[in-house]
Amino acid sequence: MSLNLTASPSDSGNRDGIAKISDGMQLILTSTELSDVQFAVGRDYGDVKTFLAHRLILSIRSDVFDTMFYGSVPETCSAPIDVPDIHPEAFANMLSYIYTDAVKNLSQDNVFHTLGCADKYDLPLLVAICVEFALKELKIQNCLDMLDSAVLYASVAPSILEKCLCLIDESVEIVWKLDQFCAIGYEALRIILQRDMLTANEDKIYSAVEKWTANMCKSKNVGVSPANRREIVGRALYLIRFPLLTDTQLLDGPVQTGLLLQSEAWDICQYKHAVIKPDLPFPTESRQNVRSQGVINYTIPDLRELSEASKCSDPISVRKLLWNIEVVKRTDSGSATLGFYLECSGDPECDSWKYQVTTEFRLLPWKTGTTAINKQFEKSVFDKKKPWAGTSRFASMKDLLDPAKGYVNPADFSLKLQVHLTADLPGAAG
Structure with missing residues (x-):
């Protein structure tokens, strides 16, 4: 079979006057001619989409595809290859990069999906494109949304996670008030509470956690009770520096709401005022957050x-x-x-x-x-x-x-x- 170079009404592009290889590759990508592999992509996202591609082109750009198609046990390609764990938009972005070196449809909604896809198929330059895009788009208003995704891809793109956390460190008083804060994942909350550079007093940090636990209880359709709050916050509770609270803040806050057990509160009071101090499961040193x-x-x-x-x-x-x-x-x-x-x-x-x-x-x-x-x-x-x-x-x-x-x-x-x-x-x- 030979590639038909005559434009026709059924072509998705016009081959007349193609001046650059990238334009020709874009035409090949959007055409069905000479394609020899199909992918069924996105089942885990409830939106399966079929993509046609060319094994040789994929293998030239990716060692993963090379092993898949030309390794010791190659795919037969007689049926569509199932790719359930990749979002269709991310797969389309990857194909665009492989064929043309360009990713025209990268967005804040799909950049992390594309990053994961690039990592799966060992495309480090596409990873770099995604990282650069995410860092450029990062701002206070979306830092929490990005943080949840950055946590998932921390091993692939640690710079995004660190940049999110640095932005939160600097502007945490604003971040607490964002609607997205109450919806962040547990791991994101845990990492925030670990930070030594949070520019907020500990009572504000505790209050934010109270708000987060209440919202999580509601989202899980369980009562906003002390027991449920403690179960949801888990070990992250012991990242809050309760000994830094004043006695009034301690009694009117976490003791009153039940987030702290009375025995824990008593140990904290002994630590603050007694000569012989008990060991505490909570950090006792101030956060190094007073930037000049x-x-x-x-x-x-x-x-x-x-x-x-x-x-x-x-x-x-x-x-x-x-x-x-x-x-x-x-x-x-x-x-x-x-x-x-x-x-x-x-x-x-x-x-x-x-x-x-x-x-x-x-x-x-x-x-x-x-x-x-x-x-x-x-x-x-x-x-x-x-x-x-x-x-x-x-x-x-x-x-x-x-x-x-x-x-x-x-x-x-x-x-x-x-x-x-x-x-x-x-x-x-x-």
Whole structure:
């Protein structure tokens, strides 16, 4: 049989004027001609889809397929090969990569399925593509969804898991409030509680676990009772640093709800106050979470649309307070400038909080060779009356919007900003 090079109405693509090998390979992939193997994919997902492919092409790209088709005990290929554990979208992405070196339909919904598929068929470059995509898409709003998947693929892509956890470390006060938190898996919760760099007080960590156990009880259709809570949280309970709670927090919190047994609470009180201290199953050392430095990154999506209504970055945690970038368009005597500020949410439990903060505001140019714009502010005082620092005239909007200057991305007029901050101890401002 020979490959018919004449385009016809039944062809899924037009062969006239194919200039690149990748275009030809895409046409072969979407065509049924000369295919010699079928795959029935996705039974475990309830959506079985049949894919036609070419054994030789698959074997050239993957040692797994080479062994499957040309090893000592090759597949007969007389019937579709059953692939129940791979999602059809992931298998389609893999075939696209094998045939064309491109993955056009990678998305947040299928990237981890594709990652698993790439690992199964030993395609390390496709693994790298998936990792790069996931890291680029990662943000506070989806970090918990990604964390559950990253835990499953930790051995394949440990960098995704670590990046998720670092983001949670920095912004855990926001993460607790996300709807997704109450639905994360047990292993994800356990790994979070193990973290030594969580930027939250232990009472907040305990409260988040209480909320998670209550939701898990409801999802399993069991009563929200102390016994059920303890059974669901399991050994992860002993990752909460209960000895760091005040006596009031201990008695009004986990003792009152029954998450802690009275005998456990008594041992904790003895440990805190008695000369002879009992051994505890709970960690007793504080988390090393009081960071004095941080870096905030923010990309203005389209500088042309920036107005006098300010835009803010996602916050990070430094000194257990939340800090974010705020940008706004300022107009003075007909001249428009970029207002660029660092803002602090402050300490809701203390009206007298005060920090001395050294900051460096950076504009990161899109074009290589363009000099970055940096402005430093030494020891700005942040407190309840003035929880911000920065300038209303960081740079001329006219200059920034000129693609020839090299600051904005000419494709979408996005602009990258960064703030480095160092916060001195509370009260150091004198």
